[in-house]
Amino acid sequence: MASSDPPRDPHPPTTDERPTDQQILDYENSLRAELLADAPFVSELAGLEELEKEYEGGAEIFRKKLQELKKDYPIYRSIRKDGNCFYRAFGWRLAELLWSPSSASSFWHDTAKAVLISTRELLTSSGYEQVMIEDFYDTFLAAMKLREAPGEPTGLEVFQSEYASSTTICHLRLCTGAELKRSRDLYEGFAEMPIDEFVIKSVEPMALEADNLQISALVNAIPLVNIRIANLDTTPGSINFHEFSPMDADAKTLPVITLLFRPGHYDVLYGKNENVEK
Amino acid sequence: MSEATLKRLLKELRDSQRNEAEYVEDLHPVDDDNLFEWIAVVRGPVDTPYDGGRFEISIKVPVSYPLAPPTMNFVTTVCHPNVQFKTGEICLDLLKTAWSPAWTLQSACSAVAMLLGQPEPDSPLNVDAANILRCGDTRAYRSLVRMYVELHAMGSSNDE
Numbered sequence: 553m554a555s556s557d558p559p560r561d562p563h564p565p566t567t568d569e570r571p572t573d574q575q576i577l578d579y580e581n582s583l584r585a586e587l588l589a590d591a592p593f594v595s596e597l598a599g600l601e602e603l604e605k606e607y608e609g610g611a612e613i614f615r616k617k618l619q620e621l622k623k624d625y626p627i628y629r630s631i632r633k634d635g636n637c638f639y640r641a642f643g644w645r646l647a648e649l650l651w652s653p654s655s656a657s658s659f660w661h662d663t664a665k666a667v668l669i670s671t672r673e674l675l676t677s678s679g680y681e682q683v684m685i686e687d688f689y690d691t692f693l694a695a696m697k698l699r700e701a702p703g704e705p706t707g708l709e710v711f712q713s714e715y716a717s718s719t720t721i722c723h724l725r726l727c728t729g730a731e732l733k734r735s736r737d738l739y740e741g742f743a744e745m746p747i748d749e750f751v752i753k754s755v756e757p758m759a760l761e762a763d764n765l766q767i768s769a770l771v772n773a774i775p776l777v778n779i780r781i782a783n784l785d786t787t788p789g790s791i792n793f794h795e796f797s798p799m800d801a802d803a804k805t806l807p808v809i810t811l812l813f814r815p816g817h818y819d820v821l822y823g824k825n826e827n828v829e830k
Numbered sequence: 831m832s833e834a835t836l837k838r839l840l841k842e843l844r845d846s847q848r849n850e851a852e853y854v855e856d857l858h859p860v861d862d863d864n865l866f867e868w869i870a871v872v873r874g875p876v877d878t879p880y881d882g883g884r885f886e887i888s889i890k891v892p893v894s895y896p897l898a899p900p901t902m903n904f905v906t907t908v909c910h911p912n913v914q915f916k917t918g919e920i921c922l923d924l925l926k927t928a929w930s931p932a933w934t935l936q937s938a939c940s941a942v943a944m945l946l947g948q949p950e951p952d953s954p955l956n957v958d959a960a961n962i963l964r965c966g967d968t969r970a971y972r973s974l975v976r977m978y979v980e981l982h983a984m985g986s987s988n989d990e
Contacts, residue, residue: 573921573955574901683841683842683844684838684896687838688931715897719897722931722932756930
């Protein structure tokens with residue numbers, strides 16, 4: 553360090569004007585928070601016409617695909633665009649299916665209870681410490697079990713509260729990470745890096761979007777639903793769907809969650825005959 | 831939210847007293863009434879020029895912890911490409927964008943100690959240290975680091 557002598561005072565006031573990394577990060581976060589301030593984590597239901605309005609002046613291909621999509625999926629629910637949308641959409645839709653009165657006495661509902669409870673074991677056996685995951689697990693289970701009673705918060709209110717919503721996402725991220733580690737042989741070839749590194753870099757941090765690998769892993773970690781993803785992109789032809797099903801479950805007997813994907817973002821779609829939480 | 835944060839911090843306090851983490855010699859709240867400010871002492875990893883050094887870290891916990899990361903700063907003067915020489919600010923993605931609530935104060939301290947042995951000269955906060963390393967002059971780098979370790983991080987009285 554030829555350019556400067558060791559300072560005598562180890563902590564003199566800094567003279568350089570450069571903001572610290574922390575200040576830069578805080579600034580970025582405040583900008584992002586401002587942009588998102590009005591968007592609820594999970595929105596009220598809306599007709600697909602609302603979505604069509606966004607594309608009114610846009611490319612013909614989007615309008616055509618939305619027209620087509622609307623025939624089978626006339627309703628959607630937008631999810632906040634904060635990088636957690638896949639996990640939030642999944643958690644919300646799973647909860648909605650569990651709350652639905654029509655599923656209450658079904659075989660699926662009983663299986664679901666057991667599977668959700670077993671996620672604690674899934675996490676601890678993958679090396680997550682129980683003390684640290686308990687809070688997320690407890691809030692997650694409470695959100696999934698929720699039954700609306702007079703005076704109690706509605707499902708939507710729970711998912712719109714930051715703590716419950718974020719904690720649920722965190723639990724789902726850890727389940728995804730645990731599944732990736734548990735069946736690493738299956739996933740490693742797709743990760744382009746060792747699985748443990750992938751989990752730390754691309755699964756656990758909040759606000760990092762899920763890609764195909766995370767989606768496959770989450771479907772297997774919580775093998776209760778099939779996921780169908782409608783891709784709204786510019787490829788010619790009709791709208792295409794990606795399907796994800798758990799490997800070790802009889803996929804045909806499981807409910808389907810449908811999501812709408814636009815690059816970098818997921819929202820929830822509802823079919824004509826689906827029961828929806830108001 | 832603060833209630834959940836307190837519960838979690840209490841758990842961490844109990845857990846850190848029971849279990850030791852690699853390189854973390856000490857970790858405790860500054861005083862018993864305030865769980866939002868902690869002090870840690872980490873050891874320099876062996877086989878690095880930081881070996882034998884003891885480094886104090888001040889930790890500030892935000893009310894949204896563990897959803898948001900703690901802020902950590904070296905109190906002990908550290909010569910390292912990713913540590914601001916004067917302020918002790920630490921450049922580690924885990925403490926910024928890559929934070930996950932699955933980390934704890936203790937495991938984050940371990941990670942900071944490990945960063946000492948694994949400098950990332952491409953995102954420097956101490957450009958001088960980083961340049962020496964980028965030139966490939968590991969001998970100069972090691973002896974420079976060693977000098978500061980012996981000056982500030984060895985013996986009982988650290989910086990004072």
